[in-house]
Amino acid sequence: MGLTSQTFLLVLVAIAVAVTALVLWLWPRAAKKGPWALASRLGLLVVAQAGILSVLLVAANNEFGFYSTWNELLGRASGKQALQPGTEGGKRPPALVVKGQESVGLGPKEKAGRVDRIEIRGPVSGLSMDGYAYLPPQYFQKGHEKDRFPVIVAITGQPGTSKNLITQIKVPQAASAAVTAKQIRPTIVLMVRPSVVADRDTNCTDVPGGPQALTFFNQDLPVAVNDQYRADNSRGAWGAVGNSTGGYCALKAAMTNPARYGAAAGLSADLFARQDHTTGDLYAGNKQIRNESDLIWRLEHMPPPPASLLLAASRKGEEKYYEPMLKFAGKAKAPTKVDKLVREEGGHNFRTWREEYPAVLRWLDKELIARS
CATH class of the missing domain: 1.10.287 (Helix Hairpins)
Incomplete structure (x- = not known):
């Protein structure tokens, strides 16, 4: 149980x-x-x-969502990862493997879409992760066999598992409803967690001499999705969204790789990579890496990326996210665009993010169309 x-x-x-x-x-x-x-x-x-x-x-x-499994509660490793050896002189193994389908009550796939259980094996970083992929109904309909679909990468918070995006925030349900109501284009939604290492919060950072977490999101995920699904790979055709640490990862992906991620949204997002006992040393004493992991510092000291960004926070209940959001938005310069989703009251919890997701999906779709 x-x-x-x-x-x-x-x-x-x-x-x-x-x-x-x-x-x-x-x-x-x-x-x-x-x-x-x-x-x-x-x-x-x-x-x-x-x-x-x-x-x-x-x-x-x-x-x-403090703990998602009994293993997490008891302090045992609950995620799995493995280096996948390559092949010399031969074709590399697929970077994404479909392990089956997840029943989330959507109905027939031709009318509401389907959720796949997937395993991603990063050919660049050597890291792996379990997750889920929502495929829109058009993916299975006649007349759309050659269509390619935009991709949104949804990232949960830390600690947490990708299944929280299904059971708590209900991302595929929101995506299916939006596609069916023609509020957004048919879109593939990838659902993953921010940590690529079991029992370590890597904050989507390429750790010197350690896990290359940012590389996993910027390079391995696109390779993996294209190995299995018909994804749109035109410039800036992908979006990213996340809550808490996942929001930091989503914003960071767009700011460091806007050619892939044309738009990103951070819900109650951290704007810098926190270091504590769960992260270990993320920077190996390298001040430049630490600075570049601070998203406000990037806006102040680095060329502005051509990306659309959305930050969401509440005036009351999320002051620690609301004030940095205003500062971040004030530092943005063209071609970076920063929008804000402001709630009068709210909390750092699944209920708030679940209510925000439908509007955020519509915003991502609109911005990706504008940048295509």
Whole structure:
């Protein structure tokens, strides 16, 4: 039973209700004098509180995505990665492998699209990652067999798994609804996590002597998608969007590779690569790499990239993201375009991002068309 599954939460609710009823039934029997009666009452209180607290903690984890699996909760490696050896003098193995389909309740693929479970094997960085790909209904319809589709890379926060984009933020559901309503063009949506290394937050940074995380997003993902899907590879035809650390990754991809990512959106996004015990040393003492990982510094000191950027934050509840967003927008110079999605109130949580995604998908589609 998965840590974030609805079944697990319902089982805990049932246990909490049963325990509470049991405590109420036993309490009169423990309402006596003496040390044993006192110990019994304390025990009943502890059991009742444990049941209720378990429900609250699991519900909070489901809403905010602190841990996605039991392995993450217990501190064990929950992601997998492997170097994929190349072949000498022969054809390299595909960089993207479809492992099956994920049922997300969209309906027939010819009417609503399909979600594939995928594994990406980076031929440049040597890193790998599991994820998902939404394919629009036109991908399977007659008359569109030779069509190529724009791509949006959706990146979840850290810590987190790519499945959060399906179960919590409901990205493929939002994309399918927008395509069906003709609010956006038929688009492939790739859903991944920001970390390319198990149990390490790499902040989409090419670590000197370590994981080449930015290379994975800027070079390996396009290679992988084109190995399997009919993607549009015209200049700036791809978009990126992410929440929290994923938002930083999306903005960074467009700022460092605008020829690929013509537009990007950061929802409650960090604007620099944080270093802490989860990241380790990202820069190896290199001040230039540290500076270039600060997106505001890039706007101040480097040529402005020809990309459209969108930052989203709330005035109340997200001050730590709202104020840097205003500073970032104030530093932008043409040909960089910066738009803002401002909420009066909101939080750093799945609910806020889930509500923002439909508008962000429409914005990405409009900007990608404008830059095509």
